[in-house]
Amino acid sequence: MQGHSELGGAMTEIAIGISAEIGAQVLMPVFRKLAKQIVVATAGNSGKANKSDKRAAAFLSGDSLAESLAIKKVQLPSDISNEQFTLFLTSPIAQALLQELVAVRLSDGSAPRIIQLKERWTVEATGRLESGNPSHLKKAAQQTFDILDDQCIWVVEQLGKDEPEHLARLHNDSLFKRITCVLESIENHMACLNATRPSDMERDEAFVREYRKQVIHGHSMITPPDFDRRRELPIEDIYVSPLITLADGETEGVLDTYRLLDYIDRTVLLGDPGAGKSTASSVLMYHCAKKDEAQVPFIVTLREFAASGRVDNSIVNFIEQKLDAFYSCKPPAGTLERLLVSGRCLVIFDGLDELLDTTRRREVTDVVRLFCNRYPLSSVLVTSRRVGYEQAPMDKTQFERLEISGFDRDRVYQYATKWFAQDDKLTHPEALQWAQSFVDESDEVADIRSTPLLLALMCIIYRGERSLPQNRPAVYERCATMLFDQWDNHRKIKVELRIGNQVDPILKHLAYWLLTTDDAGEGVIEDVLTRETQAYLHDNLFEDSWEAKLAAEEFVRFCRGRAWVFSDVGSTAEGEDLYKFTHRTFMEYFAAYELDRMHDSPERLARTLAPRVANAEWDVVAQLAVQICDKHNRRGADRIYKSLLGEKRRRAATKRENIYDFLARSLDFCSISPHTLRLLTRNVIASTLSTKTIPQSLTSLLMSVPATNRDLVAEEIATIVAETLANTTDPEARLHTILFACYYNSASYRTARSIRGFTERQEYWRKKVADLSYMYRAVILASIPDNPASVYLALREHLLSAADLVENAEANLAVLFRAAPVPNLNITYVSPAADTVFVAYGRPGFRTDRVLRAWTGIGECVRRLGPPPWVLRTSNIRPEPEGYVFRDIKHLIDEENRVDEEDVDIVPSDVYGLAVIACCLAELDPKTERSHAGLMRILRAFGTLACSAGFDRDAEPNIHGVPDPDGYLALWLEGTANFVRI
Secondary structure, eight states, X not given: OOOSSOOOSSOXXXXXXXXXXXXXXXXXXXXXXXXXXXXXXXHHTGGGOOHHHHHHHHHHHOHHHHHHOOOOOOOOOTTSOHHHHHHHHTSHHXXXXXHHHHHHHHTTOOHHHHHHHHHHHHHHHHHHSOOSOHHHHHHHHHHHHHHHHHHHHHHHHHHHHHOHHHHHHTTTOGGGHHHHHHHHHHHHHHHHHHTOOHHHHHHHHHHHHHHHHHHHHHHSEEOOSOSSSOOOEEHHHHOOOOOEEETTSOOTTXXXXXXXXXXXXXXXXXXXXXXXXXXXXXXXXXXXXHOTTSOEEEEEEHHHHTTTSSOOSOHHHHHHHHHHHTSSOOOOTXXXXXXXXXXXXXXXXXXXXXXXXXXXXXXXXXXXXXHXXXXXXXXXXXXXXXXXXXXXOOOTTTOEEEEEOOOOHHHHHHHHHHHHHTOTTSOHHHHHHHHHHHHHHGGGGHHHHTSHHHXXXXXXXXXXXXXXXXXXXXXXXXXXXXXXXXXXXXXXXXXXXXXXXXXXXXXXXXXXXHHHOGGGTTOEEHHHHHHHHHHHHHHHTOSSHHHHHHHHHHHHHHHHTSTTTEEEEEEOTTOOEEEEESOHHHHHHHHHHHHHHHOSSHHHHHHHHHHHHHTTOSHHHHHHHHHHHHHHSTTHHHHHHHHHHTOOSOOOHHHHHHHHHHHHHGGGTOOOOHHHHHHHHHHHHHHHHHHTSOOHHHHHHHHHSOGGGHHHHHHHHHHHHHHHHHTOOOHHHHHHHHHHHHHGGGGGGSSOTTSTTHHHHHHHHHHHHHHHHHHTHHHHHHTTTTOHHHHHHHHHTTSSOHHHHHHHTTSOGGGGSOOEEEGGGTEEEOOHHHIIIIIHHHSTTSOHHHHHGGGTTHHHHHHHTOSSOOEEOOTTOOOSSTTHHHHHHHHHHOGGGSOOGGGOOOOHHHHHHHHXXXXXXXXXXXXXXXXXXXXXXHHHHHHHHHHHTTOOTTTSOEETTEEOTTSHHHHHHHTSOOSEEO
């Protein structure tokens, strides 16, 4: 590919008029977005994961690339400042054009497309920047485009040189649909923009300015659920952002709602009921609208979009109707299309989970997917509940999944402080004292208060009574009583209703009806609501139909006037108001209560719940129904468990797994008999062994079973393993079963580390598998060195030392550098060498002394091997993913992230042995920086360790404090010796 100018290899020219920092600021967001798209696509197609893709993503998002992207000299007109020009370069419309430019350069580099983009870039720059010297501005815009294009060419050339496989995959691999969509949309984009007249641009900008004002006005306030003192509060006075993390549980790069704004590309935000997904959407709308340089935000409430029952309305039409009806800001013809196609929009699709019918949810998902394909440059956020999302997910190769984590203790305190500060009767010190007391007392129900909705209601209860319920059903019941029974009492209003004291059973009936009626999920008109109430009253309370009708109308008016019962959620095309329960949480509680009332035995309730639970539906309803049934029936929960576990109906493995996972998670709040718990354990383990992977049910079982019953579960797992071994004579099958027994605690790592008691639970299961490892040590040791998982296990549990392993493996260190796949769990551990050297030193929270105990004598062992190379590399050496060592070296030298070595019992000679192991890892990892400075990084940390072990660097040969008795480390550092032989 030919560029526009000679930029040189590193492209580090300092800009005049525009700084080097601005140069990186312009293109790096585009490259980082592309890198994230590659990572998401690779994760979405885990079976096709390619190391070249990962390296390409690391290059595109790396600091070294950012340092190389500096704009050359660009002379601006005297009346255009650097700040003004920079605002244009970093604006959504300029960034969208650069996305298209990068997509073209990554594909065929089509000259006609480049010319189109350059023309459009020039038009946008001259149209959005006012200058008295338009010809000079036009020239500056064209020069800037050429420079940015040259930089894109250079980056693509670097990719082609370093990762040719990745670049080739861009042209034909389904992983990169997004780039294809961008290419396909260029013609549409250019046609749309070329048809835009200057007057259209002026109208568009006038609309955006007015619309931003309306969004700020419409989304700047929050109405917290306070029935006694209902009022709108500014976002800043009451809102506390939850933590937002990657859906795989990683906490690295944790976001909050405000930082999420700059992170959204194709993003799904998952959360539990009441976690604050819709509130976060409103906060995003508000903050996005406040920033003139940000994208223009639009929100599509999916229950309203799909309210007709058929998705026959385009999303663009729906947004335009909403703009007119709700924001009183009707867009000019073509404006919304121009904003979307040019990448200036953030579109939030809120409430995918509220489409209760899975088929309809899939239909809406498809519509959103097509919308994304048509407008690939605009950003999209979809919110949904976590449970049930997988039944109709967004494309995993396009959408990154984030999760709203529950409030931790600090955020609970922040919210409680803001909440009680709104009480005019409390002084500021009193409000702080109340907040602290509330937090301390609610520690017993920390999992419940972590949900923002329930936290708010608990604050109301605490304010009124200075005490809190201590279990989940009691919290729901108390909140429901507070909202519905005490509403009028707090206002000293006495309402006489024809139905007398039947408000509660009617609400329960209506909640279940709304839950199970397909066309009622988005709301029902008042007439339909009245007819359903009339039918219930006629069947249960009134003999005369007319009396039932009058009572029903009175009851609906009663509820409609109480905003916490039913809310107006929109209207039909004919203008009839639609109503539904204000908070779905309470609809689910009432529906669960009605479910229990409808069934005269736990067994019959279980039969009703079974198909819903198997389809991952009704999760909250089913959990509450089990608890309510347990309260009303002797051994109610236990009988439901037995019925679901003993169900004779044949179901697909995934549906059975859903049932096991539901039952395992429900152990958090259900008490069942030891026999039933053993039965559940057997089913979960059978599912694990049959699928040869770690199912979610195993994670839920290990992390949800109460401490009082953990020994029973551990004992049952050990019994199952013993029975399996007794029934097979095949050596490989026996070894695989034993490895399962010794590694099943891996499931405990696949959960949020924020859950209460995470560390204590995890440590319990680690000790249990350690006991099994010792019990079956003879079989494990007999499979060494051929089985890498056995090697890893022997070191982890101190069944054998690293020195013994090496000597038993014909004096070859290679045995320490093989990844450890565990067949029955479909997981792979990194090599023992990498796990010890980098995890033990580089990650806080690990007991370094315990890990290093197995490496006693490794230094003398290495010396007995003679001169290097010591690792005879073969095809079966695969220590860890490429880049693992390179990444963890940074942890190794970071003093704040290293474990305190003072408690480590190690001798200087073994520090030398571990340093050798680290150097071998560096040779095996092509991502490791091989410069002298980079290699010194690896050794430097071991100098500190050697010093703490009593090494006298003044008296003994060393390299920066690392013992070097034979001088091999010095030779390795100079590059004259290798420790690994290919």
